[in-house]
Amino acid sequence: MTAPVRTRRPAGAPVLRPERKQGSTAADAALTLVGACFLLPLLWLVLGSLDPEAGHETRVPRTPGLDNFAAIMTPELLFQPLWNSLVLSAGTGAVTLAAAVLAAYPLSRYRSRFNTPFLYAVLFGTCLPVTAIMVPVYGLFVQLELLDSMPATIFFMATTTLPMAIWMTRNFMDSVPLSLEEAAWVDGASRMAALRTIVLPLMRQGLGVVFIFVFIQAWGNFFVPFVLLLSEARQPAAVSIYSFFGQHGAVAYGQLAAFSILYSLPVLALYVIVSKGAGSSFALSGAVRG
Amino acid sequence: MQLDHRARQLVRYLPVLPAVLLLLVFLAGPVVWAFQASLTNAGLTGRSARNPEWVGLENYQRLLADPAFPLSLGLTVLFVGGSAVIGQNLLGLAIALLMRRARPAVSSLAGTAVVAAWVLPEIVAAFAAYAYFSKDGTLNQLLGSLGLGRPEWLYAFPMVAVMLANTWRGTAFSMLVYRAALNDVPAEISEAAQMDGARGWQRLLFITLPMIRGSIATNLMLITLQTLAVFTLVWVMTAGGPANASATLPVLAYTEAFKFGDIGYGTAVASVLILIGAVFGAVYIRLLKEPRP
Structure with a gap:
């Protein structure tokens, strides 16, 4: 039986992550932006479900409530x-x-x-x-x-x-x-x-x-x-x-x-x-x- | 002795039978049926539904003469090239690379956001994308608040809208593939290059990318095949319209077969799509068979 062999760094050897220090903040900002863009279309789903007067636009419900959920149950x-x-x-x-x-x-x-x-x-x-x-x-x-x-x-x-x-x-x-x-x-x-x-x-x-x-x-x-x-x-x-x-x-x-x-x-x-x-x-x- | 061995071999492989039967009846069967039906005038209802007549290559001649087909073929190439090969692939790679540099908390949150769009049922993702790109949807709210106008994306630029939506929906797959691939690149090699004075983009171009080229090829083939088959997203957002302006091949095949009731012609379109899928599938399997570097 051959277990999958992987080349692993021996334990205790220093773990270097290249460019960790200099790139960090820029990468954080870029990833935050990407994540926000991906969440944006889903925001409508969440806000709309709580808004009895929801339309296409994303907005904070004027009278938030669970009426929509009650109506479809x-x-x-x-x-x-x-x-x-x-x-x-x-x-x-x-x-x-x-x-x-x-x-x-x-x-x-x-x-x-x-x-x-x-x-x-x-x-x-x-x-x-x-x-x-x-x-x-x-x-x-x-x-x-x-x-x-x-x-x-x-x-x-x-x-x-x-x-x-x-x-x-x-x-x-x-x-x-x-x-x-x-x-x-x-x-x-x-x-x-x-x-x-x-x-x-x-x-x-x-x-x-x-x-x-x-x-x-x-x-x-x-x-x-x-x-x-x-x-x-x-x-x-x-x-x-x-x-x-x-x-x-x-x-x-x-x-x-x-x-x-x-x-x-x-x-x-x-x-x-x-x-x-x-x-x-x-x-x-x-x-x-x- | 020889026979005995073969008989035993057959009995041993008996458990494969249910899977083989399913695949023959429900996968190979329809493919064969498609090529055969595309040579008839089979209809959805009426006389031609019960007794389809043999019409030879007439449906394929119609395909070539019908301006909707070359348009649809072109739109499919644009859709796959723009939203899969460029959109999902490059964005997925970029996110995976950024994740190695960013703080773990940030990268796991961003990863969750990207994966969320991918895990949702496709009809829900399609509705969300439809609302996002509609006239008073979220995108136009943003653009309007920046004073950039509020175009009717789904009518004026339907292909842009469905391509962006498909990139949003599918990038998670490429991101996961590239994260796994980048984790397998030994850090020592990159470090050695750093010592030799290679800059960040040089290391990416000459070291990292060549080392994960197997994953890149696999990923490109898989997302191409997945994007070729996208129907629901386009159907819900634009239904192929306005006037076929976003009718990719799956949408065209569906419209011809079920809206216009011409199963023969619809299967001819479907047959072309099956052939394209088969070519890409064959290339993909050749890639897998090659020994990995």
Whole structure:
């Protein structure tokens, strides 16, 4: 088992950060400016949600209150779409994770000429622009009579995230030492039993990262359910927010902002969990690096 | 013996089957279907929806004759070049470099602000960007207070607005990639160059950038592919308008297929986009296969 070897400075050696002293203040100012520019468009969301008379402009509410939140807290406006989002995202996460774990196991554990071409073919799949596939997918769903079907949409969304999930899962699985499994085989466990009882529990943090990664993508996905789910009762929050606020002439901007915030909160929370727990660069390196 | 080995190999790889089936049915299937449907006159409703007729390359001939298509191709190149290759890439690199010099508290706060735009659901980011660039939105409030006028960004300069919005939305990815890459550059090399009298920008140009060129190439390919596929941001902000002035290829394919009900023509546009994605994807995989320096 080869642990990843990194060239590290021996402990105790002086850590020099070049230009730390002279560049600091200018860099601070520049970064503060950049951060402010990135926050500016979000300011409208926060202020607008608290302003019953909100329009396009950003302003401090004259009569701040939670009226907007109260107005959208109805079953058909908020709870049903959020429930649909949850079903769609959790379903996508579960299907993706199951297929990715099964696929990653042989790819991680056996040496074969099949592995590398397969992994690169899968990676190639991630490269195809999903938005370009939506028109043909719509046509395909019409012919197979799968349109407006929640399970079919879940399977399609799972497929679009599957390539990335297989790569990440395989990388996480590679870091579980083979020796632990071998001990289980000696005791008579089958390969699948060893996968379930030894490998998966050891990589549960990695599996959590993959699940959350897929969940966040599915939760935020607008275009796929927009094209594939037609009836209002099945539409997730991403689509209902668009059809409610985008197509009604007089737009209640305050309510739109309030809805956006409630709809974004779960994703923000999940992102914080991942980046606190495992480090976002860790998750990213699992995704980006081979 | 040989057969036995192959049979065992097959059984071992059985768990890959569900993933392969999903990818064949829902990814490879639509791609094949797209190329086939782009050769028919398939419609959204009516007779041509049930029994599409074979029309050969007619849709592609229409593409070349239709002024909307070359325009859309050009807008897509502009969108990817301006907001991904220049905007996200350079800004992400600049932020990552600045973060190494700034105080940790400042750099983590700025990092959070940049990442926030990236983590939000795309429809929320799109609404926020729409409000920001609208006539009495935040940007015009700022410009107006400086006495610089209040242009109608979404009508007068739709491409500028969507490119800025996409830069805002996607820079976090490049920033994270470059932060990870810069952390792997050994400080000793930079220090040695400093002793030899190299200035800051010289060290960046001749030492740091060449050392992270693998990450730069990877990042450029990934953000190009991501930006090629951007639909929601453009759709919510301008819906491709006014008069196709911001209709990138995904928006054009959607409009042709669903607004005008011409699935055959829409899939022809989509097929072109799939081909472009495939070329970039192939280049990206070639890059990954090369041994890293």
